Amino acid sequence: MNVIASISDLRERLNADRRSGKSIGFVPTMGALHAGHARLIEECRRHSDVVVVSVFVNPLQFNRKDDLDKYPRTLEGDVRLCTSLAADIVFAPTASAMYPGDQLTFVDVPALTETLCGAFRPGHFRGVATVVAKLLNVVQPDAAYFGEKDAQQLAVIRRMVRDLNMPVTIVPVPTVREADGLALSSRNRLLTESERRAAPVLYKALKTAQSLVAEGHHSAAAIRQLVLPILDPARVEYFEIVDPETMRPVETIAGKVLIAGAIWLGATRLIDNVTAAPLPGQG
Numbered sequence: 001m002n003v004i005a006s007i008s009d010l011r012e013r014l015n016a017d018r019r020s021g022k023s024i025g026f027v028p029t030m031g032a033l034h035a036g037h038a039r040l041i042e043e044c045r046r047h048s049d050v051v052v053v054s055v056f057v058n059p060l061q062f063n064r065k066d067d068l069d070k071y072p073r074t075l076e077g078d079v080r081l082c083t084s085l086a087a088d089i090v091f092a093p094t095a096s097a098m099y100p101g102d103q104l105t106f107v108d109v110p111a112l113t114e115t116l117c118g119a120f121r122p123g124h125f126r127g128v129a130t131v132v133a134k135l136l137n138v139v140q141p142d143a144a145y146f147g148e149k150d151a152q153q154l155a156v157i158r159r160m161v162r163d164l165n166m167p168v169t170i171v172p173v174p175t176v177r178e179a180d181g182l183a184l185s186s187r188n189r190l191l192t193e194s195e196r197r198a199a200p201v202l203y204k205a206l207k208t209a210q211s212l213v214a215e216g217h218h219s220a221a222a223i224r225q226l227v228l229p230i231l232d233p234a235r236v237e238y239f240e241i242v243d244p245e246t247m248r249p250v251e252t253i254a255g256k257v258l259i260a261g262a263i264w265l266g267a268t269r270l271i272d273n274v275t276a277a278p279l280p281g282q283g
């Protein structure tokens with residue numbers, strides 16, 4: 001396992017791998033790796049000759065400086081986990097290596113980023129799409145692996161790859177959860193004990209909404225009204241039922257939908273989502 005910080009060193013190494021006909025799989029992360037990231041790396045390992053994991057806390061996607069400052073950074077542990085999962089390369093560039101001067105070029109997917117997280121984190125998805133485009137250009141993988149936990153991010157990346165004709169396959173990976181349903185997240189380690197105890201409420205609300213859809217409830221407004229009391233209203237940033245392609249809220253549920261929520265527990269923001277569809281005969 002090699003830890004590489006320099007873009008040119010990484011390119012040199014991967015060019016050699018490509019010349020010898022090896023396929024390259026890529027897992028972009030912001031580090032503080034957990035079992036959710038591990039699932040992505042395992043999936044990548046199964047399908048690629050060379051597994052590259054990037055660990056880069058991307059300043060461009062943080063709309064709040066305090067959030068960027070307190071984001072957990074655990075490179076040593078991350079490298080150990082990647083070694084245990086038989087990854088080949090951890091790419092851990094500095095912010096100045098990724099953004100040497102003023103970045104004047106950005107990737108925007110406005111139509112998919114006006115709702116959900118995009119509505120509350122101005123500039124976030126522009127930062128995500130831009131850094132993922134840069135990382136894909138540096139690594140030039142055959143396939144890149146992304147978690148369904150960040151459903152809007154996954155939609156943005158898929159659209160960017162399609163619209164910009166990027167030669168990479170985007171592979172979605174299901175959300176990994178704790179036993180009580182809480183989606184694993186690097187931010188979970190910022191929760192106090194009592195916040196951690198409260199955290200599964202978001203998944204509980206999502207599952208309740210999912211059951212209501214399956215039982216044949218058609219009205220998104222009615223479902224929201226039934227489910228929102230499960231969540232402390234003071235904590236809810238958003239709780240929406242959207243079209244899984246456009247990320248736009250739906251009024252009437254006729255097919256597959258994405259149910260997505262964001263809540264605040266103290267100073268920590270958690271997001272999660274599930275998909276839902278009416279049972280056959282109930283749509």
Ligand code: AMP
Nearest residue numbers: 029030031036146147149150175176184
């Ligand atoms: P992050 O380090 O939070 O930027 O996440 C890096 C990648 O891991 C993204 O594609 C995330 O969607 C994915 N990921 C994060 N948490 C989970 C999880 N609990 N299950 C599956 N994938 C995840």
